[in-house]
Amino acid sequence: MKETKAMNVGIVGCGMIARQYLGVLGQTRWLSPVACADLVPERAEAACSTLEEKEWGKARPASLEEILADDDIDLVLNLTNPKGHYPITLQALEAGKHVHSEKPLAMTREEGRQLLAAAESNGVRLGCAPDTFLGCGHQTARAVIDSGRIGEPSMVTLFMLGSGPDGYGENPEVFFQAGAGPLMDVGVYYLTDAVQLLGSIQRVTASAKSTFPERLMRSGKLAGTKIKVEAPTHVTAALEFESGILGTLIASFDILGGHHLAPVEVHGTEGSLSVPDPNGFGGNGAFKAARSSEPWEAIEPTHGTSGMARGTGAADLAAAVANGRPHRASGELAYHVLDVALAIHESAGSGSAVDVESTVERPSPFAEGIVEDIED
Ligand SMILES: NC(=O)c1ccc[n+]([C@@H]2O[C@H](COP(=O)([O-])OP(=O)(O)OC[C@H]3O[C@@H](n4cnc5c(N)ncnc54)[C@H](O)[C@@H]3O)[C@@H](O)[C@H]2O)c1
Numbered sequence: 001m002k003e004t005k006a007m008n009v010g011i012v013g014c015g016m017i018a019r020q021y022l023g024v025l026g027q028t029r030w031l032s033p034v035a036c037a038d039l040v041p042e043r044a045e046a047a048c049s050t051l052e053e054k055e056w057g058k059a060r061p062a063s064l065e066e067i068l069a070d071d072d073i074d075l076v077l078n079l080t081n082p083k084g085h086y087p088i089t090l091q092a093l094e095a096g097k098h099v100h101s102e103k104p105l106a107m108t109r110e111e112g113r114q115l116l117a118a119a120e121s122n123g124v125r126l127g128c129a130p131d132t133f134l135g136c137g138h139q140t141a142r143a144v145i146d147s148g149r150i151g152e153p154s155m156v157t158l159f160m161l162g163s164g165p166d167g168y169g170e171n172p173e174v175f176f177q178a179g180a181g182p183l184m185d186v187g188v189y190y191l192t193d194a195v196q197l198l199g200s201i202q203r204v205t206a207s208a209k210s211t212f213p214e215r216l217m218r219s220g221k222l223a224g225t226k227i228k229v230e231a232p233t234h235v236t237a238a239l240e241f242e243s244g245i246l247g248t249l250i251a252s253f254d255i256l257g258g259h260h261l262a263p264v265e266v267h268g269t270e271g272s273l274s275v276p277d278p279n280g281f282g283g284n285g286a287f288k289a290a291r292s293s294e295p296w297e298a299i300e301p302t303h304g305t306s307g308m309a310r311g312t313g314a315a316d317l318a319a320a321v322a323n324g325r326p327h328r329a330s331g332e333l334a335y336h337v338l339d340v341a342l343a344i345h346e347s348a349g350s351g352s353a354v355d356v357e358s359t360v361e362r363p364s365p366f367a368e369g370i371v372e373d374i375e376d
């Protein structure tokens with residue numbers, strides 16, 4: 001049984017990803033569900049039933065307006081589709097609620113800045129996915145880097161290579177619409193992990209293309225029909241970090257035959273570190289010392305959460321408020337990642353390097369130990 005009831009939660013958007021959040025609501029002592037809303041009322045009802053059946057909590061179906069007007073609700077989880085993030089998050093912040101949003105934070109820098117300002121002026125916290133970096137796979141990598149084991153980090157590779165979500169879920173066509181694509185959908189997990197490991201990115205130079213101008217949808221309402229691809233589906237970028245570290249990023253939906261490239265590697269003056277896939281929380285990294293002929297040494301997880309899923313960032317936000325510390329999956333971190341991702345697309349469009357205006361502090365690392373919930 002949960003001992004602490006730190007924040008009452010209203011969920012807005014009860015689609016595919018909400019299922020992961022419901023499980024975290026049952027697991028963490030920092031969040032208690034109260035109400036669920038969706039444009040499709042049956043989805044909100046189904047989410048409430050799932051919470052009750054699994055004994056993860058008790059919530060009532062409600063409208064967005066009812067959630068915003070309910071003084072007992074402290075935090076809104078905005079799990080709607082990307083275009084709903086900015087307007088719903090803004091309304092919730094202005095209603096005096098803390099918000100944890102799914103990614104991306106917003107569609108434009110202007111929207112993102114307005115959300116940061118609204119959180120500040122209303123005295124509430126704004127958090128945003130990705131929060132996978134709170135998992136033990138990534139917190140352990142952070143501890144290895146911070147311990148100096150690979151020496152001074154000098155470069156990072158970030159490879160998100162796949163064949164695309166043509167057959168994923170009910171609306172796979174949205175992944176190919178303008179403003180979407182592999183960088184915004186999955187590449188942001190890699191950028192977020194890179195920033196928490198190595199700090200802010202200050203300049204990017206990129207190229208992008210769509211290898212296939214049309215894609216055949218294999219699931220959902222449009223299954224069996226070809227759609228026009230509007231977003232670049234293969235993006236490649238050189239990243240310059242403030243620290244002088246250089247990064248190479250590929251985010252692609254166009255790799256149909258498989259590959260042998262590791263998701264994330266950080267190379268330093270004393271050795272190399274392989275980091276698990278940032279699209280997940282866990283996994284084992286590996287280390288190889290400089291000029292060693294020994295094989296890669298597996299790294300057992302030593303830091304971060306285990307067995308948690310998407311929503312961990314919201315639990316961290318609630319714990320942060322209770323303990324008066326900054327939360328880790330913050331609006332500022334998500335804004336910097338949005339700024340970098342938009343800069344990559346702009347550079348690909350213009351053919352020139354683009355400076356990234358925003359900077360962000362690395363979120364604070366976890367203390368040693370594997371935890372099943374946010375501890376404090
Ligand atoms: N599905 C995944 O694997 C996955 C993984 C990680 C992150 N995400 C992110 O989560 C978000 C949601 O994705 P999803 O796959 O769950 O989509 P989804 O379409 O399955 O669910 C979104 C839900 O939000 C509801 N909704 C939309 N606008 C609303 C509004 N104004 N008020 C109330 N409800 C509203 C929709 O009716 C729908 O039920 C996206 O930002 C996506 O990038 C999804």
